[in-house]
Amino acid sequence: MERPRQIIECGDFVLRSWRGQRDFAAAFTLIEESVDHLRPWEAWVTRHSEESTRDFLAESESKWASGDVYNYAIAQDGTLIGMCQTYRGADPQGRRIGYWLHPAATGQGIATRAATAMVTEMFTLPDVEYLEITHDLANTSSAAIPRRLGFTEVRREQATPPAAPAGSGIEVVWRLHRPAPPVNGSRE
Numbered sequence: 001m002e003r004p005r006q007i008i009e010c011g012d013f014v015l016r017s018w019r020g021q022r023d024f025a026a027a028f029t030l031i032e033e034s035v036d037h038l039r040p041w042e043a044w045v046t047r048h049s050e051e052s053t054r055d056f057l058a059e060s061e062s063k064w065a066s067g068d069v070y071n072y073a074i075a076q077d078g079t080l081i082g083m084c085q086t087y088r089g090a091d092p093q094g095r096r097i098g099y100w101l102h103p104a105a106t107g108q109g110i111a112t113r114a115a116t117a118m119v120t121e122m123f124t125l126p127d128v129e130y131l132e133i134t135h136d137l138a139n140t141s142s143a144a145i146p147r148r149l150g151f152t153e154v155r156r157e158q159a160t161p162p163a164a165p166a167g168s169g170i171e172v173v174w175r176l177h178r179p180a181p182p183v184n185g186s187r188e
Helices: 020-038 043-047 050-066 110-122 140-148
Strands: 007-009 014-017 069-076 079-088 094-101 130-136 152-158 170-177
Touching: 007 110, 014 110, 020 043, 020 050, 020 069, 020 079, 020 094, 050 069, 069 110, 079 110, 094 110, 110 130, 110 140, 130 140, 140 170
Parallel strands: 094 130
Antiparallel strands: 007 014, 014 069, 069 079, 079 094, 130 170, 152 170
C-alpha cells in the first residue's frame, strides 16, 4: 500500500506526521491554547486531557501504518500551529479531510493551503478517487475552504444531537473527485 509523504512543504509552514510521544508537550500545549477556539465546533475537545493527547499520538502512529488515518501537525518556524488529517470514509475509494488551527494562526490562509496540500498529496495515492470535507452548517469558516478548493456540496445529513455546542445538527458534505488524466495527443 502506498502512503503519503510524511513531510509536505507548504512554503512558510510544513505538514509533518506526528512523532509519537516526542511531540507530546507541543501537541498538548497547542490543544490547550486552542480549546476555547475549538469548543464550539469540535466535540472531542470536552475530553481533552494529557491522557487523551498521549492516546492521540500513540494512535496516530498505528493508524498511519494501517492507512486508516494520516495525521499531520502543521508547523511554522518549528512551532505547532494546527493539525490536518485525512481518514478513510465509508467507501474505500474515498477519504475525508479535517483541519484546525491555533486561534493565532487563523485568517492567514493557512488552513486553505494545508487542505490544498492534502488534496494534492492524497491524489498521488492510486486508491483515492475522491475526497470529502464535512462541517456543521453553522461553521461558515470551515465552509469557505471546500468552496475555495473547488469541492461541490453533495449532501446534508442530520446529526442528532448536534456534534458540538455551536452546531446546528446539520452536517454539510463536500466532495472533490480525482482530476481526469490528460488525454495524450488531444488538442484544446
